[in-house]
Amino acid sequence: MSKAIDKAYARIRSGIVSGELAPGQHLKEEELAELCDVSRTPVRDALRQLEADYFVERRDNQRVFVASWTEDDIDDIFELRAMLEGFAAGRAAEHITQGQLIQLRHHHEAIVKGVGANGLIDSDVFLENNRAFHRLIWDAARSARLAAMLQRLVEQPVVMRTLVTYGAKDLARSISQHDEILDALSHGDRAWANAAMTSHILHAQRVYHSAAAEQVAAQ
Amino acid sequence: MSKAIDKAYARIRSGIVSGELAPGQHLKEEELAELCDVSRTPVRDALRQLEADYFVERRDNQRVFVASWTEDDIDDIFELRAMLEGFAAGRAAEHITQGQLIQLRHHHEAIVKGVGANGLIDSDVFLENNRAFHRLIWDAARSARLAAMLQRLVEQPVVMRTLVTYGAKDLARSISQHDEILDALSHGDRAWANAAMTSHILHAQRVYHSAAAEQVAAQ
DNA sequence: TGGTTAAATATTGTATACTTTTTTTGCGCA
DNA sequence: TGCGCAAAAAAAGTATACAATATTTAACCA
Structure with missing residues (x-):
């Protein structure tokens, strides 16, 4: 599969699982792009997949947050x-x-x-x-x-x-x-x-x- | 929600439901972009969502096809x-x-x-x-x-x-x-x-x- | 003639610049 | 001081250009 998208998906996901990206935290595309060392485009793709997998939530106006749970x-x-x-x-x-x-x-x-x-x-x-x-x-x-x-x-x-x-x-x-x-x-x-x-x-x-x-x- | 993504999502989805886009058909991003009258970027986003909703399938090398069923x-x-x-x-x-x-x-x-x-x-x-x-x-x-x-x-x-x-x-x-x-x-x-x-x-x-x-x- | 390879073409992936929308900040007025 | 509005900043949405990859085509050799 494509390199940058996988890289972004894996990096963000592991950040969420490890707690580095805390539940409820607002994920900004540019910050994530820097974190993953790719551009915003693959980050956006990765976020869509993470959303489908319930790792992140899209709230109010298309802002993405780390899913929180009880x-x-x-x-x-x-x-x-x-x-x-x-x-x-x-x-x-x-x-x-x-x-x-x-x-x-x-x-x-x-x-x-x-x-x-x-x-x-x-x-x-x-x-x-x-x-x-x-x-x-x-x-x-x-x-x-x-x-x-x-x-x-x-x-x-x-x-x-x-x-x-x-x-x-x-x-x-x-x-x-x-x-x-x-x-x-x-x-x-x-x-x-x-x-x-x-x-x-x-x-x-x-x-x-x-x-x-x-x-x-x-x- | 965002205009172009919704437009693309709705258009492609209705195309699939109506049969205009036939099961098994290869969906090319550029063709869809023209069909929906938006650029490739929102089409890609829409395809990710349609994939999560099982309307389309990603096969072999990231090519997207209309889901077929029996x-x-x-x-x-x-x-x-x-x-x-x-x-x-x-x-x-x-x-x-x-x-x-x-x-x-x-x-x-x-x-x-x-x-x-x-x-x-x-x-x-x-x-x-x-x-x-x-x-x-x-x-x-x-x-x-x-x-x-x-x-x-x-x-x-x-x-x-x-x-x-x-x-x-x-x-x-x-x-x-x-x-x-x-x-x-x-x-x-x-x-x-x-x-x-x-x-x-x-x-x-x-x-x-x-x-x-x-x-x-x-x- | 059939198969293999290389070139051409088609398609998707990525980066970036620009636009629109939303949020924040700060200033003025009650 | 507190509220509201406007301006500025931030963030997401969109388009496009370019890069990488995959597929097809065609040509050459066995």
């Missing part, structure tokens, strides 16, 4: 994800191929094997295989629109900032849930796959809240 | 709508205000009163009030993300091209369903509202298919 947004996203991923898993149960099932098992086993004696796992190994596992199911659901919705939802800055590392017990449960989802998909059982996936996401929501509560307590 | 896409969209609108109605049951209920009843009654002695209704009256009815429920669901998803889904060109005018029997059922949804919302009954709305959308899907079958038969 705790409610996090619950909102989890709720929507639970429904959409459940739905995707259900559809996947009816459409998944043998090849996709093999790939899914591969990612699942990579996570299982990554668990150490202490019951924990390297964060990168988990994140990468977990991500691949879920995306394969989106693909298997055979709805480009559904996949696009989930993609946008999962890549929300508020989600990317709240990556939580699982404790031993929660990790074990998550693995067990993946195993169950695999089982449901193998049997082509739509309702089971849907329920197992929904449960999986809602569990993740609980883990997030526990972690958030601990952080507050530690302060 | 019969499967229509079913896909109906299925997603059934789920999302059902979910929205369920959430709305828990959040809707008295004021919103009053507005909903207003739109509902406008449709009821619009039905003539032959059991039919003026298409514009129905479309406008039906649209307002559904959007009010999206708002009442209190999730900007969910509303945005539904908005994009409903405004798909393939949906806008397949507006079906209801026959007397289907119109009567649709009105009855709206009445039921209102009842469920008034009672704050999440499960009921969800089920009633899901049913309403799936009925619309059947109506669409019947109409499509008739058109084929008439050829």
Whole structure:
């Protein structure tokens, strides 16, 4: 793809995810152009894409601001994800191929094997295989629109900032849930796959809240 | 909003909906600029937005094409709508205000009163009030993300091209369903509202298919 | 004749200058 | 002092020229 637009998109996006560009902050095209070392034209293009991805908001008179969110947004996203991923898993149960099932098992086993004696796992190994596992199911659901919705939802800055590392017990449960989802998909059982996936996401929501509560307590 | 971008967006979009710009057709920025009587810059901005709205697709090397779709896409969209609108109605049951209920009843009654002695209704009256009815429920669901998803889904060109005018029997059922949804919302009954709305959308899907079958038969 | 490459052409990407719109600043008057 | 209006400044919108890239065409060689 085009150089300058990608450069601008990546730079601004990472600035938002890292917090360098604070929520609510007004983004001026010229400032961003300087920051990204490109002209205003690719910055404008990048801002349009960031707007579609909900990283920035266009308010009043075409002024662009970093999207801001509340705790409610996090619950909102989890709720929507639970429904959409459940739905995707259900559809996947009816459409998944043998090849996709093999790939899914591969990612699942990579996570299982990554668990150490202490019951924990390297964060990168988990994140990468977990991500691949879920995306394969989106693909298997055979709805480009559904996949696009989930993609946008999962890549929300508020989600990317709240990556939580699982404790031993929660990790074990998550693995067990993946195993169950695999089982449901193998049997082509739509309702089971849907329920197992929904449960999986809602569990993740609980883990997030526990972690958030601990952080507050530690302060 | 800005003049030229809106002009370009509206012109290109209506061209796609009307079929003047055929599915799969390669859209060249200069041609569009001439068509819309603006320069390439606002055309580019408009194309970014149309891309986010799935009206056009960016392929291989940044070339933009009118999105093409199949019969499967229509079913896909109906299925997603059934789920999302059902979910929205369920959430709305828990959040809707008295004021919103009053507005909903207003739109509902406008449709009821619009039905003539032959059991039919003026298409514009129905479309406008039906649209307002559904959007009010999206708002009442209190999730900007969910509303945005539904908005994009409903405004798909393939949906806008397949507006079906209801026959007397289907119109009567649709009105009855709206009445039921209102009842469920008034009672704050999440499960009921969800089920009633899901049913309403799936009925619309059947109506669409019947109409499509008739058109084929008439050829 | 068929395929490969290079030149020409078409199309998109980028920068910049200029225009329009919006916001801010500051001055005058009540 | 506080309000309102006007002028100035800032920011976004638009057009255009030029650069880079991709696609097509044509020619040459095997």
